[in-house]
Amino acid sequence: xxxxxxxxxxxxxxxxxxxxxxxxxxxxxxxxxxxxxxxxxxxxxxxxxxxxxxxxxxxxxxxxxxxxxxxxxxxxxxxxxxxxxxxxxxxxxxxxxxxxxxxxxxxxxxxxxxxxxxxxxxxxxxxxxxxxxxxxxxxxxxxxxxxxxxxxxxxxxxxxxxxxxxxxxxxxxxxxxxxxxxxxxxxxxxxxxxxxxxxxxxxxxxxxxxxxxxxxxxxxxxxxxxxxxxxxxxxxxxxxxxxxxxxxxxxxxxxxxxxxxxxxxxxxxxxxxxxxxxxxxxxxxxxxxxxxxxxxxxxxxxxxxxxxxxxxxxxxxxxxxxxxxxxxxxxxxxxxxxxxxxxxxxxxxxxxxxxxxxxxxxxxxxxxxxxxxxxxxxxxxxxxxxxxxxxxxxxxxxxxxxxx
Ligand code: PLP
Ligand code: TYF
Numbered sequence: 069x070x071x072x073x074x075x076x077x078x079x080x081x082x083x084x085x086x087x088x089x090x091x092x093x094x095x096x097x098x099x100x101x102x103x104x105x106x107x108x109x110x111x112x113x114x115x116x117x118x119x120x121x122x123x124x125x126x127x128x129x130x131x132x133x134x135x136x137x138x139x140x141x142x143x144x145x146x147x148x149x150x151x152x153x154x155x156x157x158x159x160x161x162x163x164x165x166x167x168x169x170x171x172x173x174x175x176x177x178x179x180x181x182x183x184x185x186x187x188x189x190x191x192x193x194x195x196x197x198x199x200x201x202x203x204x205x206x207x208x209x210x211x212x213x214x215x216x217x218x219x220x221x222x223x224x225x226x227x228x229x230x231x232x233x234x235x236x237x238x239x240x241x242x243x244x245x246x247x248x249x250x251x252x253x254x255x256x257x258x259x260x261x262x263x264x265x266x267x268x269x270x271x272x273x274x275x276x277x278x279x280x281x282x283x284x285x286x287x288x289x290x291x292x293x294x295x296x297x298x299x300x301x302x303x304x305x306x307x308x309x310x311x312x313x314x315x316x317x318x319x320x321x322x323x324x325x326x327x328x329x330x331x332x333x334x335x336x337x338x339x340x341x342x343x344x345x346x347x348x349x350x351x352x353x354x355x356x357x358x359x360x361x362x363x364x365x366x367x368x369x370x371x372x373x374x375x376x377x378x379x380x381x382x383x384x385x386x387x388x389x390x391x392x393x394x395x396x397x398x399x400x401x402x403x404x405x406x407x408x409x410x411x412x413x414x415x416x417x418x419x420x421x422x423x424x425x426x427x428x429x430x431x432x433x434x435x436x437x438x439x440x441x442x443x444x445x446x447x448x449x450x451x452x453x454x455x456x457x458x459x460x461x462x463x464x465x466x467x468x469x470x471x472x
């Protein structure tokens with residue numbers, strides 16, 4: 069029965085982690101997979117998470133099933149993080165949130181919902197985008213197309229290209245926007261650009277999905293939500309896919325959320341009924357642990373409580389990434405290496421863990437073969453994998469592979 073099955077190709081990013089593990093070189097550096105690392109190269113459990121887990125062990129009274137869409141308290145706090153407590157969307161009960169297994173789960177539930185309720189709609193993805201986006205939506209039967217995003221001469225946003233592409237998207241189609249810290253480029257629109265993109269999407273009658281996997285990793289929790297809130301101001305209806313893998317360091321606990329916002333509360337009830345039908349057929353109800361940790365932390369909002377402890381830990385992660393961006397740019401500048409014709413300024417102008425370095429496939433191969441430095445074939449570098457120790461080694465290696 070199984071002998072006719074052909075092997076699937078390895079995941080381009082996770083496959084690199086396996087190759088890295090197998091590399092015997094003690095000086096090897098992994099800047100591939102999108103996981104935060106501290107200055108010692110570790111991905112520790114946050115102290116606020118440990119404390120919340122201890123409370124859960126002590127206080128949890130049942131392991132009975134969760135509701136299909138998770139706990140109402142979690143849904144409320146997700147909406148508050150997205151829009152702020154006083155937003156019209158909360159006041160008029162226009163949003164519904166389902167707790168999903170990670171951001172990936174949110175995207176897959178959104179994909180099944182679209183395929184079953186928005187027949188024929190095409191999803192438009194930025195070029196480039198997170199490697200898994202096409203696969204998740206195609207697996208649900210949603211066709212994907214791409215829109216222009218990055219200007220390769222400057223490694224900055226091709227804003228005119230984005231707007232021109234939106235003008236050509238048919239009404240009723242769906243566009244995915246990265247809420248902040250675009251993966252893989254690190255390039256986000258400015259607030260003015262967000263407003264223009266959101267108006268264009270609204271005018272065309274396109275449904276936006278905001279993929280929000282890095283809230284708090286760019287400029288701050290509130291600052292990073294500005295683009296999403298511009299979408300909320302212009303577009304009456306949209307979806308948001310949240311992930312708490314990165315900002316709570318809860319990667320393996322699989323905690324995320326799909327939030328739908330509708331014109332009014334009755335419509336929101338109808339749409340969530342379809343979302344719940346999708347979930348029931350996929351995994352029935354979500355894993356509880358990660359969402360309980362997030363709820364425990366966010367609800368303890370007294371001064372000195374778990375929430376302020378977590379916010380400080382999140383700020384420390386963000387600050388470390390931004391310090392590494394500055395040090396990386398300085399290291400390249402000192403060696404006379406220019407990653408674009410216009411220099412290396414783009415490195416410090418981008419947000420979040422990733423930078424699209426502009427390094428070619430040959431450079432990437434030479435970094436791996438000659439220096440045991442692993443980055444994704446597209447040239448994406450995980451800045452959060454840089455440390456004060458490996459940074460000079462990295463900059464020397466880039467100078468070496470780029471010399472004419
Ligand atoms: N969306 C984007 C843009 C991501 O970069 C990621 C993870 O890397 C995800 C979604 C998925 O997140 P999760 O690990 O919570 O499934
Ligand atoms: O590095 C990235 O962009 C992601 C990280 O189950 C990742 O691919 C790895 C495993 C996973 C989800 C995301």
